[in-house]
Amino acid sequence: MPFRRYPEIVWQCIGLFVLTGGLSLYSISLARATHTPTSLWLVDGVMVGVLTRRPLVQARSLLLAGFLGFVVAKQILGDPFLSSLLLGMVNMLEALMVSVAIRSRFPRITSSTRFLEVARVGLISALIACGLCTFGTALVLHFWPMREFLYSFNTLFRSHFLGMVIAGSTSLIVVTRDWRLSEPGGRPWRLIRDLLLLAVITVAVFSAKRFPLLFMVYPPLLLLVFRHRFAGLVIGMAIIALITTGATMLDVGPFNMVAGATADLRVMMAQVFIGVSCLVALPVVLALAEQDRLQARARDSELRYRMLADNSGDLVMRIQSNGDRQYVSPSVKELLGWEVEDFMVPRPDLIHPDDRERIADVVRSLRTHGGTVTATYRLQHKDGHYLWIEAFARLVASPDSDGSMDIIYTGRDVTQRVLAEQALVESQNHLRTIADNVPAVIARFDMSERYTYVNRFVEQVSGEIPAQMVGRTMKEVRGELIYERLKPYLKRAYAGESVMFEYEASYRGRLLQFQAHYVPDRDAEGRIRGLYALTTEITHIKNVERELLRLAHQDSLTGLSNRRYFNERVSSVLRQAAQLDKPVLLALVDIDNFKSINDSYGHATGDLVLAEVGQCLQRMVREGEVVARIGGDEFVVLCDNIIDENSAKAFVHSLWERLHMAVAVGAGNVEVRMSIGAVICKGNVSDDVLMKLADEALYMAKAAGRDTYQLLIRTLQGSESVERSVLQPGRVES
Known part of the structure; x- marks a missing residue:
């Protein structure tokens, strides 16, 4: 359609221009034709409803449209242009003040808004705005003398305030579309019927010439409010206001029965009647609207809760004091396999036998002390197996208002969690058992x-x-x-x-x-x-390590050190002696004719001889000296505490003498003789060279007929060459 090419705000401004201009032209023309003050100034009230619906950003164009509508109407009636501009600005300011007050408190008005609060804010702001703006209007019309100013202010204030209450509340309800809220299930013809009843009674009241029957208007008005809520109030008050103002200005109705009443007095009485009628009906409709809102919220809450309960995977129940269920959610079928009807009566038999007494105690405690409890127990599925259920229960007052207390129960399947916790506990116990052992x-x-x-x-x-x-x-x-x-x-x-x-x-x-x-x-x-x-x-x-080390370094037969230990020690002894510039003596001891002893007396006797020789050598050595068995019948003595050549000769000779022994074997003795080859040296010398020299000395002792010793003295200059000679029973060569 062609008008759709323009934005919606354009058509709203055009409509507001026509509405405000028409209302202004009607109110002012009627007052001037009947030579009476304006009973209702509806223009500013209409503006409040429009401005309240729109954001304040769009209020400029709407204010301009309303302002132009008023000014054009004034110009059509032939009023001065300057005063028309001033009065138009004052009227728009009045509407703007009320709408800003409402919008600041209620940014958005919906069916869930508390209309009692809206009415309170609107009445207070309207009272203030009408007082200020009618004061300005009176100044424009009658700045002087004071008597005319006060008369004009009184008349304008009543007209503006009454018009703001009626037109403002009506337009506010219309733009928020709450006028559609009528009696649930009602039909349009019922509203029309009740409106016709109100119109007929109101016309009859104002047609009476002998009796003032104004009170007869209130029953059909309240009937409209009760049946049709805001729609009945809006249209009903419009009918009452139109009939009242029209009849009063035409000198018809009960207000003409007042003796000596002037036109101004009749207008004032009509305004009071319209205002009282509005004040009687408005609180009633607001209270009913609040009741409807609360009931709607309650129904919505109940619907939401039932929707959540019906579609939740948890089991939800409302349990009475005798155990009967007032409600069981359909999830019982999916959770436990049972139908809702199966769970409407107490089923303690479905609780695991090991948990029944504990759960019974929990329920008794909840009934006694109130509050909330949480319990985990096993509940039998219809198939026969058990599920672990975590239940949350709260004791609340019964909504039946009979003084009883109900339990609101919520249960969920926590079988997997419980099994996981049990597995975790079992695993922890296993780990603790392992760790403790x-x-x-x-x-x-x-x-x-x-x-x-x-x-x-x-x-x-x-x-x-x-x-x-x-x-x-x-x-x-x-x-x-x-x-x-x-x-x-x-x-x-x-x-x-x-x-x-x-x-x-x-x-x-x-x-x-x-x-x-x-x-x-x-x-x-x-x-x-x-x-x-x-x-x-x-x-x-x-x-064990020390014992292994000892066994690795000790000869098991004699108890002396073995060849491994000797090889480990000889290098360190030679190195230390060279650093201290001390002489070192090495003596090789060999048992003479040891093979013939083994052959003649047996290996046991040979072992006994070896043990005796080892013990003898062990007793002879001093601290720091090394004595070891390095072969079958070969022993070695290493000394690093020899002072000079003479002490070396004395030590070797003493060693040879003491090793002459007789070992008791059975009834006789075995005579043991030794051959000793010794070497004393000083300075840097290797263990191989030292052993070679001692071995050469031992060979010389055996070549000399055994049972003797040979001592080689290495020159202090480090030469490996020595002179040799053999003495009986022992000889020393230098």
């Missing part, structure tokens, strides 16, 4: 070095109880001495380093050795929140 102390410390967990193995180590250790610091539990020993490793672990170390500590009178491993405990973001400590007692391991 691991042969090591497992502990966790927070950032303040306090124990947060200790396994039970600590009782076997230190006798301490884990529960008494938790919450205490390491320093309090381990003591000052051990803590200072462990403190550096703690700092490294708290700094983010994984630390492994060994230490010793005494517990219950025993010196124990431990191996500890400190590992930082980090959260999901990598921040250190403590540390774990794994401490293992390794005392028996250390003892």
Whole structure:
């Protein structure tokens, strides 16, 4: 259509221009034709409804349209142009003040708005705005003398305020479309019927010439309000206002029965009647609207709750004091397989036997103390298996208003969660069992070095109880001495380093050795929140290590050191002697004719002879000297405490003499003789050279007829060449 080419605001401005101009022309023309004051000034009230609906940004064009409509009407009636402009601006200011007050308190007016509050704000703002603006209008019309000004203000204020109340509330209701709210299920012809009844009674009242029957107007008006709410009020008050103002200005109606009443007095009485009628009906319709709003909200809340309950996966029930259900949500079918009818009566048989008594106690406690409770229990599915249900119940007053208390029950299936929690608990118990039986102390410390967990193995180590250790610091539990020993490793672990170390500590009178491993405990973001400590007692391991080391370095037959130990020691002894510039003596001892002893007396006797020789050598050596068995019947003696050549000769001779022995075998004795080859040297010399020289000296002793010794003295200048000679029973060569 052609008019659709223009924006909606354009047509609204045109319509408002026509409406305000027409109302202004009608009100002013009627007053001048009957030579009476204007009874109702409806223009500003109409503007309030329009401005309240639109944002304030669009109010300029609407105000301009209303202003132009008023000015054009005044010009058609032949009024002065300047006064028409001033009066138009005052009227628009009055409408703007009321609409701004309403919009600031209620940015958007809908069917859910509290109309009692809207009416309160509108009446107060209208009273203030009408007072200020009619004061300005009176100044424009009658600035002087004072008597005419006060008369004009009184007349204009009543007309403006009454018109604002009637037209403003009517237009506000119309633009917010609440006029459509009529009696639920009502039909248009019923509204028309009741409006005709009101019109007929009102015409009859104003047609009476002998009796004032104005009170007869209120019953049909209130009937309209009760049946049709705002539609009845708006149209009904419009009918009353039109009939009242028309009849009064035509000198018809009960107000003419007042003796000596002037036209101004009749207009004032008509205004009071219209205002009282509006004040009688408006609170009633607002109260009814508020009641309808609350009922609608209640219905909406009930509908929403039922929709949520009916479509929720949780089981929702309303349970009476006797156990009967007033409501069971359809989700019981999906959750438990039962029909709603199956759950409308108490079903304690569906509760798991192990949970029945506990749940009964919970229900009794809820009934006694009120409030809310949460319980988790097992409920039987229709198929026979049980589901874990988490139930939330609240005791509330029954909506039946009979003084009873109902339970609002909400239950959800938490089977998977409960099974996961049980699995987690079982896993934790398994881990705790494993941790408590691991042969090591497992502990966790927070950032303040306090124990947060200790396994039970600590009782076997230190006798301490884990529960008494938790919450205490390491320093309090381990003591000052051990803590200072462990403190550096703690700092490294708290700094983010994984630390492994060994230490010793005494517990219950025993010196124990431990191996500890400190590992930082980090959260999901990598921040250190403590540390774990794994401490293992390794005392028996250390003892085994020492025993293995002893066995690796000791000859099992004689108890002397073996060849491995001798080879490890000889290099260090030579190196130390060279650094101190001290001489070193090495003596090789060999049992003469040892093979014939084995052949003649047996290997047991040979072993006995070896053991006796070993014990004899062990008794002869001093601290720091090394004596070892390096072969079948070969022994070696290494000394680094020989002072000079003379002491070396004396030591070798004493060694040869003492090794002459008789070993008791059965009823007889075995005579044991020795051959000794010794070498003394000073300065840098290798262990191979030293052994070679001693072996050469032993060969010389055996070549000389055995049972003797040979001592080679290495020149102090380091030459490997020596002179040799043999003496009986022993000889020394230099």
